[in-house]
Amino acid sequence: MEALIGGRNHSWRNAALAAALLSGVALTACQSGPTGELTSVETAQGSSENISSLSAVISRNPQDPEGYNVRGSAYGRGGKYREALKDFDKAIELKPNFYQAYANRALIQRFLGDQGKALADYNQAIQLNANYDAAYIGRGNLYRKAGRTQDAFNDFQKAIQLDTTDARAYHNRGLIYQSQGQHAFAIEDFSTAISLSPDAAEPYNGRGLSYLATNDEDNAFADFNMAIKLDGNIAESWANQALIYERRGDKARAAKSYARAAQLDPNYKPATEGLARTRGS
Incomplete structure (x- = not known):
């Protein structure tokens, strides 16, 4: 989440947020903000x-x-x-x-x-x-x-009422809306965060999860893919992409993406559990 005053902001990632339960699988989003x-x-x-x-x-x-x-x-x-x-x-x-x-x-x-x-x-x-x-x-x-x-x-x-241009304010408010199931508000906040910090991967993950929670799988998949394109070292992004592949029945690609997530973070349960479900398929 945060940047020290006096230099450029940078990306962050932290513990996972339970955003929705779809098909029995927990979705997770980064718990901080695009400026980290x-x-x-x-x-x-x-x-x-x-x-x-x-x-x-x-x-x-x-x-x-x-x-x-x-x-x-x-x-x-x-x-x-x-x-x-x-x-x-x-x-x-x-x-x-x-x-x-x-x-x-x-x-x-x-x-x-x-x-x-x-x-x-x-x-x-x-x-x-x-x-x-x-x-x-x-x-x-x-x-x-x-x-x-x-x-x-x-x-x-x-901070938002003060007309901040800091994407973290919108991203983190979006996470709170998301945790409360208010996905329309969450999507709006994540979209604003993206407009303010277009090179940050985390708000794409957040928005993708809210899209998925509202059964908009195509937009969710596009957001997860963009998150990976922007930063390929975030385990959550790969696990989220894998979940879409798994939902679509493509277990081979799902296993590959889960494996990449587990490689990046061996302690990330959505990755290790997803890999166990799809390995060898």
């Missing part, structure tokens, strides 16, 4: 060369909070969470009303497992700037993962 969290980093932005360049800028301007915020973002993308945390701490020390740094630090706190501190930082970012859409989206994801669905929905709704 730090599971897929842009190596150039988190590279040692980039860090060195940013450190040189900071050494020339050690009292500039922006420099620490940018370097902290680069550290975060490179998986160096402790270093990122120190830089965001310094940015906030130099600029106590630096709401972007609070939101960035909140995301790092989440990855370090301190959800309480993450929530406090998101709250502080919103207190400093009540119109900061990224903080609502980040806090919404925090709420969603804690099972606070209504609070999450309210935050995504608020």
Whole structure:
């Protein structure tokens, strides 16, 4: 789900959502958003060369909070969470009303497992700037993962009311609609997410599942195929494609797609169970 402020967004994927039960098979969608969290980093932005360049800028301007915020973002993308945390701490020390740094630090706190501190930082970012859409989206994801669905929905709704152009708000609200069986609303939100982030695979998976839940198999299949075309390393996409093949009676192709999903994620049950059903057919 999320991106650190100061760089491009990137794709994510997380645990599966039970979207529908069709023909006795559970459908699953990625539980985050097309712009993701730090599971897929842009190596150039988190590279040692980039860090060195940013450190040189900071050494020339050690009292500039922006420099620490940018370097902290680069550290975060490179998986160096402790270093990122120190830089965001310094940015906030130099600029106590630096709401972007609070939101960035909140995301790092989440990855370090301190959800309480993450929530406090998101709250502080919103207190400093009540119109900061990224903080609502980040806090919404925090709420969603804690099972606070209504609070999450309210935050995504608020970001959308602020005219956000961040696809995560629509994608994640779509996931909530989908989990509640409101597939028409879900399809609309996933479609908006796609228009805002056309290169992200996850909203295609989400929309495909809602199409399938409404028995629109052709559009579902098209969306799953597009998800694979955009990112062939997401197990859910292959398992969803396999499910269509299985429903159509093409067990050989289904087994091949399930096998690819299981290869990408050996612990992904829809893939391993689907492979067991179709292997050798």
